[in-house]
Amino acid sequence: MQQRLVRFIQASGVKALGFALFLSLALTGCATKTEPKIGPVFYPPPPNAPRVQFLKSIKNSKDVEEQKKNFSLFVVGSDTSTDQIKEIRKPYGIAYAKGKIYLCDMQTPDIVIMDLAGKKFETLKGNIGQGKLKKPLNVAIDAAGNIYVVDTARKEVLKYDAAGNFVGSYGKEFVNKPADLAVDATSLYILDLGDSDIKVVDLQSGQLLGRIGKTEGGVQGLSIPTNLASDGKGFLYTTNIGTGSIVKLDKDGHILGGFGKMGKGFGEFVRPKGIATGTENRIFVVDGGHQNVQIFNEEYRLLMFFGDQPNPAGMLNLPASIAVTTENLEYFQQFAAPGFKIDEVILVTNQMGPDKVSIFGLGQMLDGAGSASGSEGEKKDK
Amino acid sequence: MKASFILMALGLLLFLPTASRAEGCLTAGCHDSIRNLARGHQPAADGECLSCHVQTAAEHPVKGSKSFGLVEKGAALCTQCHEAMGKKKVVHYPVGDGDCLACHRPHGTANPYLLEVGEDQSELCFGCHDSEPFKQPFMHGPAAVGACTRCHSPHESEHKSLLRGPVRDACLQCHQDFARQLKTAPVIHPPVQSDPCIDCHDPHASASPFILKNKMPELCFDCHADIGKRLAGAKVRHKPVEQEGSCGRCHSTHFSQARGLLPTDEKSLCLGCHGVDNLGQPPLKNISKQLAGKKHLHGPLEQGECVSCHDPHGSDFFRLLTGPYPEGLYFPYREGAYDFCLQCHDRNLLRFEETSLYTGFRDGKQNLHFVHVSDSRKGRTCRLCHESHASDGEKLISKGGLPFGDWKVPIRFEQTATGGSCAPGCHRPLSYDRQNPVKDRQR
Numbered sequence: 001m002q003q004r005l006v007r008f009i010q011a012s013g014v015k016a017l018g019f020a021l022f023l024s025l026a027l028t029g030c031a032t033k034t035e036p037k038i039g040p041v042f043y044p045p046p047p048n049a050p051r052v053q054f055l056k057s058i059k060n061s062k063d064v065e066e067q068k069k070n071f072s073l074f075v076v077g078s079d080t081s082t083d084q085i086k087e088i089r090k091p092y093g094i095a096y097a098k099g100k101i102y103l104c105d106m107q108t109p110d111i112v113i114m115d116l117a118g119k120k121f122e123t124l125k126g127n128i129g130q131g132k133l134k135k136p137l138n139v140a141i142d143a144a145g146n147i148y149v150v151d152t153a154r155k156e157v158l159k160y161d162a163a164g165n166f167v168g169s170y171g172k173e174f175v176n177k178p179a180d181l182a183v184d185a186t187s188l189y190i191l192d193l194g195d196s197d198i199k200v201v202d203l204q205s206g207q208l209l210g211r212i213g214k215t216e217g218g219v220q221g222l223s224i225p226t227n228l229a230s231d232g233k234g235f236l237y238t239t240n241i242g243t244g245s246i247v248k249l250d251k252d253g254h255i256l257g258g259f260g261k262m263g264k265g266f267g268e269f270v271r272p273k274g275i276a277t278g279t280e281n282r283i284f285v286v287d288g289g290h291q292n293v294q295i296f297n298e299e300y301r302l303l304m305f306f307g308d309q310p311n312p313a314g315m316l317n318l319p320a321s322i323a324v325t326t327e328n329l330e331y332f333q334q335f336a337a338p339g340f341k342i343d344e345v346i347l348v349t350n351q352m353g354p355d356k357v358s359i360f361g362l363g364q365m366l367d368g369a370g371s372a373s374g375s376e377g378e379k380k381d382k
Numbered sequence: 383m384k385a386s387f388i389l390m391a392l393g394l395l396l397f398l399p400t401a402s403r404a405e406g407c408l409t410a411g412c413h414d415s416i417r418n419l420a421r422g423h424q425p426a427a428d429g430e431c432l433s434c435h436v437q438t439a440a441e442h443p444v445k446g447s448k449s450f451g452l453v454e455k456g457a458a459l460c461t462q463c464h465e466a467m468g469k470k471k472v473v474h475y476p477v478g479d480g481d482c483l484a485c486h487r488p489h490g491t492a493n494p495y496l497l498e499v500g501e502d503q504s505e506l507c508f509g510c511h512d513s514e515p516f517k518q519p520f521m522h523g524p525a526a527v528g529a530c531t532r533c534h535s536p537h538e539s540e541h542k543s544l545l546r547g548p549v550r551d552a553c554l555q556c557h558q559d560f561a562r563q564l565k566t567a568p569v570i571h572p573p574v575q576s577d578p579c580i581d582c583h584d585p586h587a588s589a590s591p592f593i594l595k596n597k598m599p600e601l602c603f604d605c606h607a608d609i610g611k612r613l614a615g616a617k618v619r620h621k622p623v624e625q626e627g628s629c630g631r632c633h634s635t636h637f638s639q640a641r642g643l644l645p646t647d648e649k650s651l652c653l654g655c656h657g658v659d660n661l662g663q664p665p666l667k668n669i670s671k672q673l674a675g676k677k678h679l680h681g682p683l684e685q686g687e688c689v690s691c692h693d694p695h696g697s698d699f700f701r702l703l704t705g706p707y708p709e710g711l712y713f714p715y716r717e718g719a720y721d722f723c724l725q726c727h728d729r730n731l732l733r734f735e736e737t738s739l740y741t742g743f744r745d746g747k748q749n750l751h752f753v754h755v756s757d758s759r760k761g762r763t764c765r766l767c768h769e770s771h772a773s774d775g776e777k778l779i780s781k782g783g784l785p786f787g788d789w790k791v792p793i794r795f796e797q798t799a800t801g802g803s804c805a806p807g808c809h810r811p812l813s814y815d816r817q818n819p820v821k822d823r824q825r
Contacts, residue, residue: 250730250739251738252737252739252747254730256730
């Protein structure tokens with residue numbers, strides 16, 4: 001009986017079965033994953049006027065690059081595009097310059113360079129040989145597009161040119177435990193977590209120009225500092241795990257004050273980490289303990305916070321670093337809810353969870369625009 | 383012809399008895415005074431005595447008793463001819479009582495409206511109303527001449543105090559010129575916009591000019607309490623506030639063309655007094671002369687502002703400055719001592735010995751502002767190099783020199799792309815360079 005059946009198949013049905021199998025394999029590519037639609041996520045929550053909107057997140061290269069169409073009548077077999085997805089493993093430092101996101105992936109270890117508008121997801125070209133990264137923690141870009149990376153395992157700052165080629169390094173001789181950095185036209189500012197100070201380095205010669213930020217007399221200086229931000233006007237801001245506070249100083253090393261303390265209240269910190277400045281001298285501070293971002297004005301007054309509310313999207317998960325930009329607003333505006341005008345874009349890295357980079361827009365709802373309607377951008381992005 | 387004759391005869395028949403009756407009442411030395419009144423009550427003048435009076439005894443006259451009475455009592459007598467009153471919200475007390483004769487004479491007087499008084503009604507009104515509040519040095523025109531009924535209705539009104547209209551309307555009926563200007567004024571004192579004028583003015587009389595309810599500035603402080611409080615504790619007060627006219631010397635009290643209810647723009651107003659040579663004793667500087675033809679004005683002055691630096695009412699600091707600044711030529715920098723200047727200028731300008739941020743007046747990183755001002759023995763105040771109002775020099779650096787007794791100490795400041803030099807009367811010529819420090823080159 002079995003032999004007859006085999007013969008029947010072999011004789012009359014083998015061609016049809018083969019075609020059915022081919023068709024089913026080919027059509028597998030047509031099945032699309034459906035993700036639940038969510039409305040816009042705003043902070044602060046209603047009835048307050050919305051000031052920050054969660055725009056989108058980046059999990060891996062798929063969220064950046066042009067999505068390849070899986071359907072093919074001619075390719076049979078496994079989904080080859082899945083193999084091409086480049087993952088971000090353990091992000092930390094982030095910078096944004098000239099339309100590109102520079103992200104430190106400590107685990108890979110590498111620098112991921114993402115051009116959202118250009119739909120490119122690349123890694124650092126010079127991450128080989130002498131320029132090989134061991135544990136990149138934070139990254140900064142200078143006006144010429146040169147890339148500076150703090151490598152906490154190599155205990156130095158590595159410099160790559162705008163094309164990603166390794167150029168040289170700074171600080172091996174005098175840095176103890178580099179954690180973060182800032183750069184201006186003439187100097188590199190290396191935040192040293194081990195020495196609780198900032199090493200000012202001449203960009204040209206690599207010479208140590210000075211150490212600033214030390215506690216002197218009655219003036220509280222840096223205390224186990226983790227992150228550093230420069231406002232581009234000569235002022236530096238550091239987050240300090242030791243005191244749970246932010247210290248502001250000028251590039252000459254004069255400590256100008258600070259704010260915050262350990263605590264769970266508004267404007268207080270548990271594990272202050274990434275810090276950035278924005279327009280109107282606003283200061284954005286990431287807190288790994290509160291798992292949020294607190295925004296302060298130039299008088300150190302807390303304006304609002306976001307990221308820790310239980311929303312369907314945009315919740316931060318062990319956030320680490322932050323970058324704030326006013327570049328390419330037109331690109332990011334597409335992700336905003338109708339009527340919500342973005343003035344500034346905030347990028348936050350998450351050390352845990354699927355969202356490796358969470359992107360938020362700071363702005364305001366234009367007169368007459370409602371906030372209840374769904375985010376066209378969010379839907380489009382899905 | 384026959385018909386007209388008949389009509390004339392009928393007219394005579396009607397007229398003759400009336401004439402004879404009036405002649406009967408107002409002659410024979412009986413009621414002679416009524417006949418001689420300049421403005422008689424119409425019935426009296428017409429001899430229509432019986433329209434009000436009625437004979438109550440057969441004989442008339444009867445010595446020792448009255449043989450005529452009134453046909454009605456109280457206001458009912460008057461309302462036979464006049465329209466009844468007392469229907470409006472506010473009724474003059476005698477009118478409500480039907481006591482028309484409290485004000486009017488029934489047969490007539492020498493004045494209109496059967497009143498004993500003419501245009502000056504004060505004697506009549508003060509018969510009941512207290513005259514004491516009217517005995518003040520400053521009086522509202524109508525009140526001063528007793529024209530009470532110019533504003534008040536004598537009988538009844540829909541408005542309080544028997545006014546002829548709402549308070550503002552009652553005022554603006556006469557003050558029409560004021561009303562016209564008010565309509566087009568860009569800046570209006572809020573109470574003037576819609577509130578009753580009597581919020582500030584007494585409508586009759588006052589001890590204060592402009593019949594204000596209280597003298598300025600106290601009247602103004604009723605609303606502007608913050609200024610009053612500040613002024614009460616101020617060590618230095620702007621003179622005009624305490625002089626006659628007080629607030630009104632600088633502010634238009636009703637409306638104006640400039641913000642702050644100033645009669646003109648701020649700078650012009652201030653220079654109106656401070657642009658002369660003989661203001662005060664010893665005379666204050668003539669600021670107009672300081673500004674005239676100068677290339678550079680201090681920022682606020684460029685904007686036409688004086689009050690950014692000087693409090694126009696009062697201050698705890700000399701020259702009515704809005705913050706602390708040393709009075710003398712020398713004062714070593716210390717936190718707070720120069721806060722007046724540092725309200726606008728970078729607070730860190732004078733704090734640090736070295737800087738690459740807060741000033742261009744540095745040799746390398748050596749802060750030369752710090753060098754000048756922080757000298758613990760003889761810290762130089764800003765005015766030793768900078769003019770406070772205007773200068774021909776950049777950064778208001780004095781060109782003409784600082785008055786130092788008989789000598790005007792020159793600065794002789796020269797600027798270069800990366801620094802500058804000066805050869806003042808204070809020290810030997812010195813220069814500085816931000817990029818290649820002179821101090822280093824001299825070593």
